[in-house]
Every structure is written in structure tokens, then in C-alpha cells.
Amino acid sequence: MxxxxxxxxxxxxxxxxxxxxxxxxxxxxxxxxxxxxxxxxxxxxxxxxxxxRKLSELHDPEQLPGISQAADRIVEAIKHQRLITIYGDYDVDGVTATSLLWHCIRLAGGRSEYYIPARLEEGYGLNSTAIETLAAQDPSQLVVSVDCGITSLIEARRARELGLELIITDHHQFAENFPEETILVHPRLPGSSYPFGELCGAGVAFKLAWAVCARLGDGKKASPRMKEFLLSAIGLAAIGTVADVVPLMGENRVLVHYGLSTIGEKSSIGLKALIKAAGLHEKTSLAADDIGFSLGPRINAAGRLGQARLAVELLTTDNEDRAQKLAAYLDELNKQRQSLERKMFKQAKDLVNDHPAWSEEKALVLTHDEWHAGVIGIVAGKVAESFQRPAILLGPSTSADILQGSGRSFAGFNLHEGLVACREHLITFGGHHAAVGMKLSRKHLEAFRASLVDFVSQNHSVEPGSAxxxxxxxxxxxxxxxxxxxxxxxxxxxxxxxxxxxxxxxxxxxxxxxxxxxxxxxxxxxxxxxxxxxxxxxxxxxxxxxxxxxxxxxxxxxxxxxxxxxxxxxxxxxxxxxxxxxx
Missing domain, CATH: 2.40.50.460 (OB fold (Dihydrolipoamide Acetyltransferase, E2P))
Structure with a gap:
């Protein structure tokens, strides 16, 4: 044991x-x-x-790189009744950012739809097939990404080839090169003087909605109707901010503090239904923990189990009966996700216990053919924390010969650097120092395990108490x-x-x-x-x-x-x- x-x-x-x-x-x-x-x-x-934690401490959105051009283009599209498609991500941050911007455009009288990629089939972020599908449906539309796209060079190029106008809003780490001839909204772009670089995707979307509302008002202030919308939209920004685990300092602290106070009284029909499904409706006030442990997981469960569009529909519907049904369904999906997590975590611990030699190794690489790709990252984090070492969990992919999975670091080890050192055994990989994803051939599994364990042993001391x-x-x-x-x-x-x-x-x-x-x-x-x-x-x-x-x-x-x-x-x-x- x-x-x-x-x-x-x-x-x-x-x-x-x-x-x-x-x-x-x-x-x-x-x-x-x-x-x-x-x-x-x-x-x-x-x-x-x-x-x-005053709203007056939020920075003027016009300071955010690229936001002036993006807001101008969106307002022009609204006035000319061009379709505006919000291209989001399937996690809580992406779902709330999508819903927030959709509400803004619809309330302003614009035509808006949303596109959320299927997690298991399409993967994260912009993809060329989706871009081609959108262009075929309406080549004159404006596509606005939220919470993704800053590294999508190929996809942005494909959009230009098809004549599809694209705006990218994101907050993730960018690569050496950026999408060309595309409006980029990001708080940390090179040369930026924006005072706070830790906004999440929903935070960036809120700032963009703020800039749009100001243009639809007198140029500096939103109309009373749109101002009321912005005050309610902070609730969605707060949910995305807490769930995306960005630092709760500076602007994020203000957004979450005020958002928590408005969620109950200014929530949409769908969000109120979700609050009730989570058993939070009788609380006098909500805390960040209620988002992190109750609301966020229910929204996330839809994305993890391949149904993120339903989460966006819940947050955008004006049909009370539909909202209650969707909230109940997301609650059920969350129970399924919890059950999957418990089963996978037990299987992971059993695997380690069945291989005593692994207890002495500085990293864990585990695989099981029953593991679900949508939940595997969460379980990898639990395994890393439980056994106090970096952990990579792999499960089946669409091909019987290929494994795909996620890894989580421990005690500050740069896990992405470890994958770079072992890249000869991998088909694809990506991520950052704390969390990674990868694919590899089954026949290379043992070689990859040995290589990663060796790299961690030589480059990082992961001892009890390191965290x-x-x-x-x-x-x-x-x-x-x-x-x-x-x-x-x-x-x-x-x-x-x-x-x-x-x-x-x-x-x-x-x-x-x-x-x-x-x-x-x-x-x-x-x-x-x-x-x-x-x-x-x-x-x-x-x-x-x-x-x-x-x-x-x-x-x-x-x-x-x-x-x-x-x-x-x-x-x-x-x-x-x-x-x-x-x-």
C-alpha cells in the first residue's frame, strides 16, 4: 500500500x-x-x-489593448444588422464570457449567435473546420472569440482566406508570434500599459461589453438601460473569474466582490434556476466558495461531458420552464462527473498500489482504458496532490493505438519543460508549467514514462514538504x-x-x-x-x-x-x- x-x-x-x-x-x-x-x-x-473593493477602482476599458478597434467593429456590425457569432470555450470562463457578450449584443438590438466547440471531438480553441463552417453559413458575419484564439495563427489565416472578419479576445499565454491582420484584445500584449494583466476571459469580455455600451451611449457613458445590464453582467464575470482560478487581487477582487452581491438580485432566469438546483437559493449572500464548489462545477460538467452549449443556453434563455429543465440536467451531469472522478481516482490509486516500485519514482505516468478525457485533468491534479509528485494520466483516444491525457505538476515543477525533454516519445503536446495535455502511441508509453521520471529526478527535488x-x-x-x-x-x-x-x-x-x-x-x-x-x-x-x-x-x-x-x-x-x- x-x-x-x-x-x-x-x-x-x-x-x-x-x-x-x-x-x-x-x-x-x-x-x-x-x-x-x-x-x-x-x-x-x-x-x-x-x-x-469599489467599482470606481476598475480601470477604463479603453486602456485595454485592441479594445477600441474591437468595440468599434462590433457597434458597426450591430448598426448594420450583421450577424455576430461569439466563439467561446467549453469551460466556465468561456461559457460565462460567451453568455455575457451575447446578452450585450442582443440587448443593443444586434443579431448574435454563439459557437462552442465540442471538447472531445474538436478540442480547445479555434479550429479551421469550425471557421470554414461559419464562413459557409454566412461569410458576411463577424466572429468574436472569447477566452481563446491568441495562439490560433493558422485558424486566423484561414478566416482571412475565406473573407471572414475575426476579432480575438483572450487572456491566455501567447506564443512568439501572433495572428496577423486580426484585432487582438488581450491585457498583456507586448507594449501594453494596461495596469492589470490577470483578467480572465470573462473579465476581458466584460471590459469589451463596457466599451460597446459606452459607444452606444454618449461615447463615454452607457445609457441607463445598458448600464443596468453591465451591473448584472458583473455577476457572470465574477463566476468566470473564480472558476478560472486567476488571482483574486486588483480588478479581479473588485469584480468578484461586486458580482457576488448582484448575482442573487440581478441574475438571469437561467442563473437563478442554477442557483436553486445547487441548493444556494436560501443563502442570504453568496461567497466565492459557492461559485468554486457549486455553481462552477455544474457549468463545467456540461463542457467536460461534451455538452457545453447547454450551459450557454441556460445562461441566455428567457424561458423559465426551459431554464429549470436545463439547470436540473446540469445538476445531473455534475453528479455523473463526480462519480467518474471518484471511480477514476480510485483506479489511479489502485494502479500505484499494484506497482510498488512506482512509490520511489519522482513522477507518475498512469493509464487506463476506462478513463474519460473530459475528467482526466481533474483526476491528474488529485493524484499529484495525493502522492506529492507530478502526475500524468492517459486514456483512450479515437484511435486504439493512441493514448491521450493530461498532466498536473507538483511543488512548482515545470511540467511543460519535462514534456519538451521527452518530446521524441510524443505525437503532440501543449500547456504550461502547471498543466499539460498530450498524445502518444501506446508502444511508446514505457519509454515515455522512463524518460519523464528520469528528467524529473535529475531536474527537480520533489520531497515531502516541497509544497x-x-x-x-x-x-x-x-x-x-x-x-x-x-x-x-x-x-x-x-x-x-x-x-x-x-x-x-x-x-x-x-x-x-x-x-x-x-x-x-x-x-x-x-x-x-x-x-x-x-x-x-x-x-x-x-x-x-x-x-x-x-x-x-x-x-x-x-x-x-x-x-x-x-x-x-x-x-x-x-x-x-x-x-x-x-x-
Missing amino acids: VSTERRVWQYAHVDQESIRRLAAELQISPLLARVLVARKIHTREMGLKFFS PLPIDAEVTFQEISTRAIEELDLLAPFGSANPRPMFAATRVELAAPPKTMGEGGRHLSLLLKQHDKTLRAVAFGQGEWADEIAAHAAIHLAFQPIINEFRGQRNVDLHIKDWAPAT
């Missing part, structure tokens, strides 16, 4: 005087001040700036009150680059035996006591910890506290991320 190593807890070093001074200057609790100082926010001015668990502060249960945890929401929205505060508590005792819950006992429920205070704790996906924790008189905890709303009651729950025996 191969066991995983627990992570090393990395405590933030803080100055107690700075904590006292900041708490007094900002009139906040010592607990919140401790977290701020741990995150290098140690003056009143820095704290006020971080707490501020430490950052701890903001050590606390006692007495410090964890509902009021104190509610105050921590001043730091929200939480996500990439701004995680929910992580605390440690030492020598915690069990107030009752551990209980497993959920399908197959996947999750763990604990009642924990420290001194005279008892708190409820949950470890999601860690039901296997139950017997081991029960064997210890006391344990140390690493956890994130959250406010749990249930039937009008608000209580603190601890979400356990790691634990260790109290020795």
Missing part, C-alpha cells in the same frame, strides 16, 4: 507589535490584524486599500467566535492569491468518536474540544482518516473556519485541511 506524506506546516512569522498597532489603527480584532500582518499588510494605508501548507496563525478555540470569523470576511473574496485564512490549533481532543458521512463514507465529521470549548469540524473527501484520528488522544489541526448557515442559524465550522498526532 502506497501512503501519502502529510505536508509541512509553514507558519507565518509576525511581529506582535505590528499586530497591536494595526488592530488599533484599523479598529479590528487582533485575529484579523494577525492575518493581515502574516500577508504582508502591516500599515493602516495598506489595510484600507485592501479592504476597499508546504501556509499557516496564517496558531489560535485557540476560545479565539474562534462567530463574530471573529465574520470579521475575517473583510478579506474576502477568497481564492487564488488570497486564500481563506488557515489556522492551526494544538492538542485538540475528540469530544465524540469520528463519523464518516456522504456516499461511501467519503467525508469525515468530527466534534472537537480544546479546554472548555467544543466545535464541529468537517474533512471533505477524507473519510479514510477516521480510524487513524480515533487512535490518538489528542491531535494538532490545520483548518479554515467558516460560517455555516442552516435554518436561520449561523455557527462556526472548521474545515480541516491536515492533522497530525499531538506528540
